[in-house]
Amino acid sequence: MDNLNLLMEGFATAAQPIYLLYALFGVFVGTAVGVLPGIGPAMTVALLMPITYSLEPTAALIVFAGIYYGGMYGGSTTSILLNTPGESASIVTALEGNKMAKVGRGAAALATAAIGSFVAGTIATVLLTFLAPVIVEYAINLGPVDFVALMVVAFLTIGALLGSSVLRGMASLTLGLFIGLVGVDDTTAQQRYTMGVPGLADGVDVVLVAVGLFALGEALYVAGRLRRGPVEVMSVGKGKGTGWMTRDDWGRSWKPWLRGTFIGFPIGTVPAGGADVSTFLSYAAERKLAKGKNRKEFGRGAIEGVAGPEAANNAAAAGVLVPLLTLGIPTTATAAMMLTAFQRYQIQPGPLLMETNAALVWALIASLYIGNVMLLVLNLPLVGLWVKILQIPRPYLYSGILVFAGLGAYSVNFATMDLVILLVVGILGFFMRQYGYPVAPMVVAMILGPMFEVQLRRSLQISQNDLGALVSTPFTWFVYSALVLLFAASFWIKKRQKAMEEEPLEVAA
Template identity: 50%
Template sequence: MDALNHLMTGFAHALSPENLLWALLGVLLGTAVGVLPGLGSSMAVALLLPITFQLDPTAAFIMFAAVYYGGLFGDSTAAILMNTPGQSSAIATAIEGYQMARRGRAPQALATSAIGAFIGAILSTTLVAFFSPAIIDLALQFGPAEYFALAVFAFLATSAVVSQSMVRGLVALCIGLVISLVGIDGISGAERFTFGMPQLFEGFSIVTITVALLAIGEVLHVAGGHGGTESGALRRSGTPWLGRKDLRRTLPAWMRGTLFGLPFGVIPSGGSEIPTFLAYGTERKLARRRAARGGAPDEFGNGAIEGVAAPEAAGSATAGTAMGALLGLGLPTSATAAIMLAAFQQYGMQPGPLLFERNGDLVWALLASLFIGSVMLLVLNLPFAPLWARLLLIPKPYLYAGITTFSALGVYAAASAMADLWLMLLLGLLGFMMRRYGIPLAPVLIAVILGPVAETELRRALAVGQGDVAVLFDSGISLALYALIVIVLGVVTVNRARAARAARAQVSAPHPAEKV
């Protein structure tokens, strides 16, 4: 009941008019970037980072978290209405959602996805709020060796496991680590990779890195003719009303989806695509099995409502547990979470068990505001989804010109130095190159943020063990983490080999094999 008391205090803070305003601003902005393809919540938080330095940290984090949640609510709107997923977390939703819209059931699809996102967000946030003492107890047992193992786990999970190509994921990881190495070594005071330039003594600014890679890189990518195809016409839609027949099908799907999403929030998988596809695949299989047993017909391919409900719930269920991992363990599990971790560091706070002690007010106000934000998002998305879709009518040149100008403003405002603008251009080119060749961006950000942590903890652990490497494998927690890495890598390698063989066997199969 301790958690409940804390949460009530948190609500008292979060319900102050000022914090409510920041939450509202955050959910509006989050929904907007969620709806617009190519823009994601990570880019929005990166662009907000420089201009929120003036704010009180609680207000800033309430807004960041609201943007994060908002992105997961808004991404399905364009996916359903125009088959244009706003973020990669809505690709799975688009498959059945667009089919529903084509059959005149767009209102039901939008309602299903909004309620699904709400259920996933609320359940996972509740879980985190009430299990935070357990997370903290676990985190308190972490020493240098365990934190190093956790960082390695995060590195390999984002780079090797999640990305389409293991090598490209590792390339991204290495780029991030190199960026994080530049500057004066905190332990020994040695100058590293600065080439004698005083501007580099403090390393690359996180604002410059994130804005350049996420915003400038994307603008160049779209300018090169790669992103954003013009999508089909907006479909009209009536009142979002789910009949009892629909509810009977969506309710279990929402729950199953949430179950897929919860664990993936804690695993650094660079986003929420994987659980959405797992949830989609499961619903599809269940429908097939039900049809085979002589139950309701399998509607997949023709707009099955379960195919919208489950992925949406799964996607937003990751957000709550991702916040838990970020606050309790200091472990960023997605690009947006990585930028938020950097923001904590900018404010001089270190997420982890001590954060709950030292900045308890902030943490609980933030958790409470997640509930408030979810309710706001439901209200904003349930009746107004078609209105949000009108954002897609903004002419693309103005949208991207605005992003570019805003990026330049943010980088200059944060650093007040011309060197950072040149660096922004350089890293923007890097981001462009990475998009061009399908090198994922999330591992770079996670490596930039966690790289220094990994190095410090590794050196600390080795110093304690007097150079004996065995000290890294000395505890149950680190052994369990390494074992998990090995198991996951093994499973992924086997699955990939199998998928590659299947692809070679039937190059032009009518229905590609499902990946589980």
């Protein structure tokens, strides 16, 4: 009952006109960047973070949460109309959604994606509301060795499972850990890895790394692969039989919406689970459960193949917030940037967050409910606007991103050295993309690395350097056992995903 009262107080805060405007700004920008291929929520949060320093914590976090949710919504538009996913989590949507657009049913595909996102986002936020306080009750009793185990799981799963290659993912993770250690050692007060450069004595700011990797690196990569000529966008569809959802479409969509929600939310709470895995599992489940003529439509434009994955996508977005708020562990690049936003305001997410900053947390959760309604209103009537955004010339778009990246990086400390770091990291990000190295593990490792070091040193000090203490509690045994099962399941899922991505092409042919 206390949690419900706190949620009502959160609604009272989030419903204030100024916070409603911040939420509207966040979801609008999030949807716009989700629509644009190659520009995701992580890049947008990184670019906007220096600009939002003047905002109070509640306002800034409501904006970032709106961007995150909006990015999940917007990715479906470009997948369906352009067959180019704006976010990696929207790849599965493109398999069936673009086929529907090609036969004049783009409007129905966009509608089931938007409504499914709303249904899943709302249910998942309800689950977040009731699950987060329960996890906090257990997490508050965890010791340093338990947090070391959780971070080891986060490092290994994010490094090994994000991207196409385990070795490349782990290399990216290692580089992020190294950058996170640059600066002054908290224990000895000695500089390390600074190479005598005074500007590195305070460490490398994570905002510079994030902007360099996500904005500058992406802009350079896109510029190197830029195709000339206008972007061809599929028609939304007009005329008889090509309008919004029919009664049959509703009947075929509501079960996938619910199934996708309950697939996506728990997977989103797992490190390196996220929306990518959940959308694939939802698509596989819908394809398995389809019968008769509905089954034959897969590979040619089955509405279930859009409804389920889009619901799973948005449910996973809410699931990602569970470990972030309750344990202080980000499981995606966007969650890592939100963790950085918390830390900018001297707020550390974790078991004590709901005690020390209860008003902020419940206002943030309440804003997710409000943002979901705003997103539904924005996505259904304004499809034409998002299509226009898709037609922005790429040179103009990425030139603007470069300007914002430079201004944002300089405004962090107003130091020329920061622009040098931005350029170096941006070039590094370009080559990482060029050779298939994922950038998300590097950002997550850079943020979690210093926290891991503190907990590891604390654990070894308590145990007098006994390494066996790191696996001495029932919780650590449970976590490491779950890690083994998670790896086995993830590699099986990747094999199934690869086989299934090839299968629809044969059916469509």
